Amino acid sequence: MKPNVKTFFDGVTFTASHVIWDPQTKHAAIVDSVKDYDPKSGRTSTDNADQIVSFAESEGLSVEWILETHVHADHLTAGPYLQQKLGGKTGIGSRIDVVQGVFKDIFNAEEDFATDGRQFDHLFENGEVFHIGALEATAVHTPGHTPACVTFIVGDAAFVGDTLFMPDFGTARCDFPGGDARELFKSIKTILSLPVETRLFLCHDYGPNGRDYQWETTVGEEREKNIHVHDGVDEDAFVTMRAERDRQLDMPALILPSVQINMRAGEMPPPERNGKTYLKIPVDAL
Numbered sequence: 540m541k542p543n544v545k546t547f548f549d550g551v552t553f554t555a556s557h558v559i560w561d562p563q564t565k566h567a568a569i570v571d572s573v574k575d576y577d578p579k580s581g582r583t584s585t586d587n588a589d590q591i592v593s594f595a596e597s598e599g600l601s602v603e604w605i606l607e608t609h610v611h612a613d614h615l616t617a618g619p620y621l622q623q624k625l626g627g628k629t630g631i632g633s634r635i636d637v638v639q640g641v642f643k644d645i646f647n648a649e650e651d652f653a654t655d656g657r658q659f660d661h662l663f664e665n666g667e668v669f670h671i672g673a674l675e676a677t678a679v680h681t682p683g684h685t686p687a688c689v690t691f692i693v694g695d696a697a698f699v700g701d702t703l704f705m706p707d708f709g710t711a712r713c714d715f716p717g718g719d720a721r722e723l724f725k726s727i728k729t730i731l732s733l734p735v736e737t738r739l740f741l742c743h744d745y746g747p748n749g750r751d752y753q754w755e756t757t758v759g760e761e762r763e764k765n766i767h768v769h770d771g772v773d774e775d776a777f778v779t780m781r782a783e784r785d786r787q788l789d790m791p792a793l794i795l796p797s798v799q800i801n802m803r804a805g806e807m808p809p810p811e812r813n814g815k816t817y818l819k820i821p822v823d824a825l
């Protein structure tokens with residue numbers, strides 16, 4: 540089974556959003572959408588998401604799923620906007636409860652902010668099978684970058700979120716609250732145990748050394764060439780490398796707005812008494 544895939548790349552947050560569809564039934568899923576956010580003005584817009592809406596409409600796609608591989612720390616999800624425009628159910632990994640618990644505390648979210656994932660329409664258990672039209676899909680928990688990370692395997696393709704990047708860029712960081720390099724190594728090995736010809740679709744690319752942006756590779760290519768986890772790299776060496784590299788990384792520019800919105804499935808925090816919505820900056824908390 541070979542799903543069709545069309546990718547939309549946001550050059551501001553370096554995020555690749557994927558539209559997956561069954562060529563027979565035209566049923567579709569959207570993975571890791573982006574809502575535009577300007578941190579200087581606090582304004583949001585939907586330029587990226589509108590490209591997906593136009594594409595889905597022009598192809599006559601019927602959207603069944605609006606999926607997140609994890610609670611992103613570098614961009615806002617457009618999940619609620621896309622759902623309003625195109626329909627479908629929102630979904631994320633069932634360990635979202637862990638992430639919500641950690642960040643409810645960090646952001647001192649309102650008392651009744653639920654930390655059981657109920658803001659999403661569906662929570663995927665590890666190994667859960669679901670369908671996109673006639674395509675069979677499996678959600679596999681691949682924690683490490685965050686506790687709630689999921690890879691969606693659809694036919695001969697896997698949507699790996701932030702686990703692996705292109706072979707010349709390596710792997711995702713593990714230093715956010717709840718991240719764990721040992722877990723990420725195991726998760727990556729699970730992905731790399733898929734057939735070598737499996738197409739891998741990534742959530743980000745940063746175009747290292749001036750190359751063009753790319754978001755698709757294969758299991759075989761990653762096993763041969765990934766600079767962090769090619770065949771032969773052992774777990775301890777990976778964990779040591781990851782810890783060293785993570786120490787040098789700045790926080791993503793949008794981590795504070797992103798997480799407090801994405802942990803709510805893309806909805807804004809409740810408005811204050813004047814009817815306006817505000818985002819919080821926790822001081823010295825990260």
Ligand SMILES: [Fe+2]
Binds near residue numbers: 613701
């Ligand atoms: Fe991420």
